[in-house]
Structure formats: structure tokens, C-alpha cells
Amino acid sequence: MKDDIAAAAGRGIAVGRKDRLLAFLKGWDFILSVVFAAVMLGGSFVSPYFLDAGNLLDTTFNFMEKAVVALPMLFIILCGDIDVSVGSIIALSSLAMGAASAAGADSAALVAVGLAVGLASGFLNGWLITKFEVPAIAVTIGTMSLYRGISQAVLGDQAYTKYPAGFAYFGQGYVGGTKVPFELVLFLILAVLTGLVLHKTTFGRRVYALGRNPVAARFSGVDTARIRMVVFSWTGLFCGIAAVLLTSRIGSTRPNIATGIELDAITSVVLGGTAITGGFGGIYGVVLANFLLGYLKFGMGLVNVPGRVMNLVTGVLLIVAIVIPELIKRAERRKR
Amino acid sequence: MKQFLKRREVTLALILIGFIALVSLRASGFASPSNMADILNDTAVLMLAAAAQFLILLLNGIDLSIPSMMAFTGMLVSMLNMALPQLPIPAVVAVALGIGLVLGSVNGLLVGGLKLPPIIATLGTIAIYRALVFVVSGGEWVSAHEMSELFVSIPHRSFLGVPGILWYSGATLVLVGLFLSFTPAGRAIFAVGGNPTASRLAGIKNERVQFMAFALSGVISGLAGLLYVTRYAAAQNDTALGYELQAVAACVIGGVSVVGGSGNIVGVVLGALFLGLLYNALTVVNLSPFYQTAIQGVAILVAIIANTVVDRRNRQKMLARRKLA
Numbered sequence: 001m002k003d004d005i006a007a008a009a010g011r012g013i014a015v016g017r018k019d020r021l022l023a024f025l026k027g028w029d030f031i032l033s034v035v036f037a038a039v040m041l042g043g044s045f046v047s048p049y050f051l052d053a054g055n056l057l058d059t060t061f062n063f064m065e066k067a068v069v070a071l072p073m074l075f076i077i078l079c080g081d082i083d084v085s086v087g088s089i090i091a092l093s094s095l096a097m098g099a100a101s102a103a104g105a106d107s108a109a110l111v112a113v114g115l116a117v118g119l120a121s122g123f124l125n126g127w128l129i130t131k132f133e134v135p136a137i138a139v140t141i142g143t144m145s146l147y148r149g150i151s152q153a154v155l156g157d158q159a160y161t162k163y164p165a166g167f168a169y170f171g172q173g174y175v176g177g178t179k180v181p182f183e184l185v186l187f188l189i190l191a192v193l194t195g196l197v198l199h200k201t202t203f204g205r206r207v208y209a210l211g212r213n214p215v216a217a218r219f220s221g222v223d224t225a226r227i228r229m230v231v232f233s234w235t236g237l238f239c240g241i242a243a244v245l246l247t248s249r250i251g252s253t254r255p256n257i258a259t260g261i262e263l264d265a266i267t268s269v270v271l272g273g274t275a276i277t278g279g280f281g282g283i284y285g286v287v288l289a290n291f292l293l294g295y296l297k298f299g300m301g302l303v304n305v306p307g308r309v310m311n312l313v314t315g316v317l318l319i320v321a322i323v324i325p326e327l328i329k330r331a332e333r334r335k336r
Numbered sequence: 337m338k339q340f341l342k343r344r345e346v347t348l349a350l351i352l353i354g355f356i357a358l359v360s361l362r363a364s365g366f367a368s369p370s371n372m373a374d375i376l377n378d379t380a381v382l383m384l385a386a387a388a389q390f391l392i393l394l395l396n397g398i399d400l401s402i403p404s405m406m407a408f409t410g411m412l413v414s415m416l417n418m419a420l421p422q423l424p425i426p427a428v429v430a431v432a433l434g435i436g437l438v439l440g441s442v443n444g445l446l447v448g449g450l451k452l453p454p455i456i457a458t459l460g461t462i463a464i465y466r467a468l469v470f471v472v473s474g475g476e477w478v479s480a481h482e483m484s485e486l487f488v489s490i491p492h493r494s495f496l497g498v499p500g501i502l503w504y505s506g507a508t509l510v511l512v513g514l515f516l517s518f519t520p521a522g523r524a525i526f527a528v529g530g531n532p533t534a535s536r537l538a539g540i541k542n543e544r545v546q547f548m549a550f551a552l553s554g555v556i557s558g559l560a561g562l563l564y565v566t567r568y569a570a571a572q573n574d575t576a577l578g579y580e581l582q583a584v585a586a587c588v589i590g591g592v593s594v595v596g597g598s599g600n601i602v603g604v605v606l607g608a609l610f611l612g613l614l615y616n617a618l619t620v621v622n623l624s625p626f627y628q629t630a631i632q633g634v635a636i637l638v639a640i641i642a643n644t645v646v647d648r649r650n651r652q653k654m655l656a657r658r659k660l661a
Contacts, residue, residue: 082455132641133648137398137455138594141584142636149630156626255626263459276453306475308573312467319460323450 028273028325029285036292043299050299057179061171061249063294064183065090065242065258067287069265070272071194072235074286077269078198078211079231080278081136085125086239086265088147090258093118093243095151098160098253107167114247115240121147122236126229136232144262152255160253171249183245190238195283207231211278267314268293271321293317344591344646348606355613363620371616377491379612380505381567384560385579386586386608387512387601388553393587394516395529395549396596397447397454400580402557404465405439407575409561411469414478414487414571421484428487429504432562433555439465440554441547448547462580469573480569490566501563508556513601525549530597585632586611589639593647610635 043050050056069086076083096117097110105113121143128139173182198204209217210224218224242261247253272289274281293314300310360367385402392399413432416423439461446457480488491501516522527535528545536542565571590607592599611632618625 128637128641132644134640134644135594138588138640139637141581142633142640144633145581145585145629145636146633149628149633152626152628153624153630156624263463266459270456276456306470308467308470308475311463312471315460315463315467319446319452319457319464322452322456323446326451 029282029288031324032271032273032285032288032292036288036295039292039296039299043295043302046299047302050302054179055298056295057181057184059298060184060187060294061181062298063264063290064181064187065246065249066261066264066268067187067290067294068190068238068242068245069235069261070268070286070290071190071283072231072238073265073269074194074272074274074281074283075198075207075231076136076235077266077274077276078207078278078281079228080211080214081129081228081231082266082276083125083136083140083232083235084262084266085121085140085144085147086235086242087258087261088144088151089118089121089236089239090243090246090261091151091253091255092121092147093240094247094253094257095154095160095255097163097243097247099154101163101167102160105164107164107169110164110167111170111244114244115237118240118243119233119237122239123229123233125236126232129232130225130228136228148255148259151253151257155253155255161251163248163251167248168251169248171245171247183249186241186245190241191283191287195287198283203227203230208279211280213279264293267318271318276322345600345602345606348590348603348610352606352610352613355610355617359613359617359621366617366620371620375609375612375616377499377501377567378616379608380491380501381560381564382579382582382586382611383605383608384505384508384556384563385576385583386590386604387509388556388560389580389583390587390592390599390601390604391512391525391549391553391556392454393529393584393592393594394525394596394599395454395546396532397546398584399443399454399458399550399553401439401443401458401461401465402553402560402583403576403579404462404469405436405554405557406561406564406579407469407571407573407577408439408465408472409435409558410565410575411473411478411571411573413562414483414565415472417484417487418478418482422486425486425490425493428490429559429562432558434558436554436556436558436561437551438554440551440557443554444547444550447550448543448545451543454550466573469575473571473573475573477573478565478571483566483569488566488569491563501567504559504563508559509601509605512552512556516601521545521548526597582611582632585636585639588636588643591639591643593643594640607639 040051069090073083073086093114097114100110100113125136125140125143128134128143129136169182171183174180175182175185198207206217206222206227209220209222210227214224242258246258250257268289269281269286270276271293272281272285272287274286296313296317297310300313356367365371385406388402389399409432412435413428416431417428443454443457443461446452446461447454491499491504493500495503516525524535524540524545525548527538527540528542532542535545561576564576586608587599587604588594588607589610590599590603590605592604592607614631614635615625615628618628618631
């Protein structure tokens with residue numbers, strides 16, 4: 001993996017142990033870890049309330065849904081695709097849960113409905129993309145409008161606000177008698193599973209193969225269409241999970257729920273060192289990037305930075321994150 | 337004649353006429369000249385945003401920051417108007433174009449100079465420009481009573497019986513069309529979008545073409561931002577939110593390829609008109625305006641699938657012809 005990232009930044013593939021260490025130190029995961037440490041350090045300087053276990057745990061409520069969506073988004077971007085419809089899938093899935101709840105469904109049924117609608121929406125994305133061979137960005141711009149539009153058409157200016165009492169646990173509860181949010185634990189489990197699939201299975205290797213050279217992958221007998229189908233459906237499923245968490249946390253479904261979450265998810269995947277052109281990246285960077293962005297916002301919130309300005313910082317961070325490797329690459333080329 | 341009928345724009349124009357006829361059956365006032373004029377006026381800003389997006393789609397990119405550039409330009413010119421209420425209109429327009437040029441050039445530098453993929457560069461600037469609107473305005477609106485009469489008259493002042501907003505956007509669209517068809521720089525955009533390797537080998541400086549396209553896209557967005565705030569007589573933080581998708585929708589409905597290198601400004605105009613007609617028709621036939629987004633989504637999906645299928649058939653025909661020869 002470290003080799004991958006080193007190669008992604010154009011620094012050549014490391015061979016010996018010393019080269020490997022050097023590649024790691026120059027690699028994205030390491031840079032990101034340093035930035036993360038800097039954010040934590042800076043945060044504890046600006047506010048005495050920052051470095052507090054309870055606060056650090058509780059603030060994860062604010063970014064776990066995005067983090068859950070970022071996991072499958074990593075796969076999509078590794079494939080060289082993009083999915084901008086994730087926020088709309090969450091809206092549709094939340095709408096279905098609201099309708100089911102209004103019809104008297106219990107918590108377990110609501111979760112099932114949310115996951116099923118998410119999975120179906122993702123499947124439709126994948127089917128349209130592979131069946132008609134249309135670029136993912138075009139299809140998901142269409143379905144982004146369609147899925148969001150369905151929830152607007154059904155709800156208008158209304159909202160579903162009645163959910164069963166036990167349903168609040170998923171988005172608001174803590175595990176056991178501890179101070180650890182259920183959302184956080186669920187995310188960590190999903191992240192480990194995602195990492196295992198990506199780095200330890202044939203499927204994961206095939207995703208990398210597909211992302212680096214789809215034609216070569218196809219000629220090597222990789223069923224690229226099927227892989228993309230699976231990845232998009234899986235994204236839908238994870239959006240369903242995010243919809244359960246989000247709906248449960250805020251206790252209501254409005255048509256504008258989760259608007260713009262696609263930008264957050266893509267930002268953390270790219271900030272995590274994933275090449276937008278596909279084929280390069282890994283789970284560690286993406287998980288770290290989610291916490292980095294989350295705690296950065298938490299820190300800024302503690303010193304009363306307005307939300308819009310936080311977005312400015314995230315935007316700059318995103319661009320800088322991609323510009324730096326490009327500049328390093330240029331400097332090294334000049335040296336040679 | 338057969339060739340002419342087969343052209344994408346002609347098909348789309350026929351669909352538009354059919355759509356107008358169909359809606360008129362339900363609501364007779366729909367096709368009236370005054371309603372059609374309203375729709376044109378309502379769609380003028382979208383047409384500009386679509387033209388800005390068109391330039392980038394041609395390059396096989398996407399510009400997500402268009403609405404943010406519109407909002408930032410709109411806010412700055414409105415604040416300028418509060419400071420200097422009697423600034424002559426040409427000066428106001430020039431300022432708007434200038435601000436757009438700066439914003440677009442930043443995108444252009446990121447993409448052309450620093451080699452960022454367009455989607456990432458504009459994903460960053462969409463947030464940055466929108467945040468700058470907040471920073472310069474302090475989160476306040478500029479509302480109608482704070483704008484001078486001269487300023488809000490910009491879209492309405494008519495010349496030869498046609499309101500200003502149509503002159504501004506009409507002239508821009510014609511210029512974009514001429515630029516793309518008849519200048520080397522315009523043709524270069526098609527070349528870079530269609531096949532960047534081939535264009536480089538042909539001696540085109542791809543990075544410069546990318547920079548130019550983004551800068552132009554910014555200029556057009558700047559004008560669109562000025563027309564937006566003057567038409568609605570309000571500049572806010574949320575100005576033009578979501579316009580990037582409507583602009584993409586107009587383009588793909590108009591037959592612009594999402595993988596770059598192919599498209600036509602007439603198609604873009606018709607695509608934007610289709611969306612304008614659709615939004616207006618929903619209210620006229622008493623359907624809830626909340627259906628708008630869903631129908632727009634279906635229209636986008638149908639259009640891109642149709643584009644792809646037609647494209648593939650054409651390519652197969654070309655291959656078949658080559659075999660015969």
C-alpha cells in the first residue's frame with residue numbers, strides 16, 4: 001500500500017527497506033498523520049474544552065454519517081468513477097423509513113426498509129452505468145435529481161417526524177454503559193470490514209486493477225461491469241445505513257436531508273490520498289481524513305468560526321492536499 | 337432534408353414544439369406570446385450558466401463552482417451598487433465580467449497550471465467562493481430597497497422592444513457559438529476535449545486551452561450572477577444554489593457529450609429552454625412545483641441514455657462504412 005501511494009505521487013516504487021521507510025515518510029498516510037496530530041495539538045491550544053475524552057467522543061456524532069458514506073465512495077473513486085447521488089439516496093431512504101413509520105412499522109422494520117431502499121437505489125445507479133455504458137458522473141447527476149425529486153414530490157413542504165421510541169438509539173445512543181457513541185462503533189466496524197475487503201481479498205485487488213487500467217483488467221478476465229455493479233449497489237446500501245443513523249439522530253425526515261453530503265464524502269476520500277483518476281489510495285488515509293476534518297471543524301466551532309468559513313478551510317485543504325504532491329513531483333523532475 | 341431532420345437540435349426543437357402543443361391542450365394560455373416571453377426571460381440566466389458549463393463539458397470536465405461564482409459576483413456588484421448607486425450600467429457590467437474573469441482564472445490556474453482534475457478543483461472552489469460571499473457580506477443580504485433603481489433596471493431596460501436580459505444573454509450565446517465554431521482557440525477546445533493526446537501532438541498547448549476555457553466560463557458566470565441579482569433584486573448567500581446541476585442538465589438534454597469534444601450551442605439553448613418550459617408548465621397545469629426536481633432527473637437520464645445509444649449507433653455505422661470502402 002505504501003508503495004501504491006508513493007507511486008501515485010510519482011516518486012517511483014520503493015524496493016529496499018530503506019527505500020520503503022523513505023517512501024512511507026514521503027507518503028500520504030504519514031503526511032496526513034502529521035497534519036492530524038497538528039490539528040489535535042492546535043485544537044488543545046485554542047480551547048481547553050477540545051482535548052476532553054467525552055467531547056472528542058461526542059463530537060463524532062457530527063460526522064459519522066459522512067464517514068460511513070466515504071467508505072464505499074473510496075471504492076467508487078478507486079474504480080475511477082464518482083457518485084454524486086449519495087445525498088439523494090439518503091433522502092429517499094429516509095423518506096421510505098418515514099412513510100413506513102407513519103404506517104406503524106417498528107424499529108427493526110424501519111432499518112430493513114432504509115437499507116433495502118438504499119441498496120435498490122445504488123443498484124439502479126450501477127445498472128444504468130454498466131448497461132448503457134454511460135459515465136458515472138452523468139448517471140448520478142440524473143439520479144441525484146430523481147431521488148431527491150421523489151422525496152420533494154412526496155413530502156412537499158411537510159416532514160415526517162414520528163419515529164418509534166427505540167429508533168433513536170442508532171443515532172443518539174451509547175454502547176453499553178460507556179460514553180462511546182453507537183455510531184462511532186458501527187463506523188469503526190464497517191471501516192475494518194471495508195479495509196479487509198479492499199486490501200485482503202481478490203475483489204479488492206480487482207478494484208485496483210480496474211481503476212488503474214480498465215482495458216487491461218478486462219483483458220485479464222476481470223468482469224469489470226460486475227465489479228462496478230457491486231460497488232455502486234454497495235454504496236447504496238451504505239447510504240441506507242447512513243440514512244438510518246441520520247434519521248435516527250435528528251428524528252425527522254425533510255426533503256432537504258443530507259444535501260451536499262456527496263461533497264463531504266468525496267473531499268475526505270481525496271484528502272485521504274485517493275487519486276481521483278482511480279487505482280491509487282487506501283482505507284487508512286480515508287478513515288484518518290474523516291477524523292481530521294471532523295475534529296478540525298470541532299476545533300473551529302469551539303472558537304466560534306461560522307459554518308461557511310469552515311467550508312472555506314475544507315475547500316482550501318482539499319486543493320492544497322492535491323497540489324502539494326503535484327508540486328513535489330515537479331520539483332523532483334527539475335532536480336533530475 | 338433527411339440529414340437536416342436527423343440533426344439533434346431539430347429533433348429537440350420538434351420535441352419542444354410538441355411539448356408546448358400538449359401543455360396548451362390542458363391550459364390554453366401556455367402558448368400565448370406573453371407567457372412564452374416570460375419563460376424566455378426566466379430562462380435567460382440558466383442559458384448563461386449552461387453556456388458556461390458547456391465550455392467545460394467540451395473539455396471533458398465539469399465546473400461545479402458556477403453558482404458560487406454567480407453568487408460572489410452578484411454579492412460584490414450589489415455591494416458596489418450600495419456604495420456607488422449611480423455607477424453607469426456599462427461600468428457595472430464591466431465590473432461583473434472582471435470579477436467573473438478573476439474567479440474563472442483561479443479555476444483555470446488550478447486545472448491548467450497545477451493539473452488538478454476539474455471536478456476536484458471546482459469542488460474546492462465551490463466551497464471557497466461561497467464562503468467568500470459570506471465573508472464579504474458578513475452573512476447579510478442586499479435587498480431590493482438597498483439597490484438603486486438604475487441597478488435593478490438592468491434586466492428590464494428594453495431596446496427594440498426586447499428586454500435587456502435577453503440582449504445580454506442572447507449576445508453572449510451568439511458570441512460563444514461564433515467563438516467555438518470560427519476561431520482557432522474555439523476549435524482547440526473541441527480538440528483538447530475530444531482527444532488531449534492528439535491535440536498535444538497537433539501542437540496545441542492543452543494547459544492554455546484549459547485555462548482559457550475556465551476563464552471564459554468565469555466571465556459568463558459573472559454576467560449570469562449580475563443578471564440573477566438584478567432580476568430578483570436580492571443578493572444573498574444562497575444565490576443560484578444548485579444551478580450547476582441545472583446547467584449540466586440543460587447541456588446533456590441539448591446533446592452535449594459528457595466525455596468531451598462534442599456539442600453545439602444551439603442544443604444547449606434548446607436544452608435550457610426545455611427546462612424553462614417544464615418548470616413553467618408544472619405551475620400552468622396545476623402540478624405541484626415539488627415535482628420539478630424529479631421530472632428534471634428523469635429528463636437528464638433519458639437524454640444521456642439517448643445520447644449514448646445514438647452515439648454508439650453512429651460509430652457502428654461509421655465502422656460498417658469503412659469496411660465497405
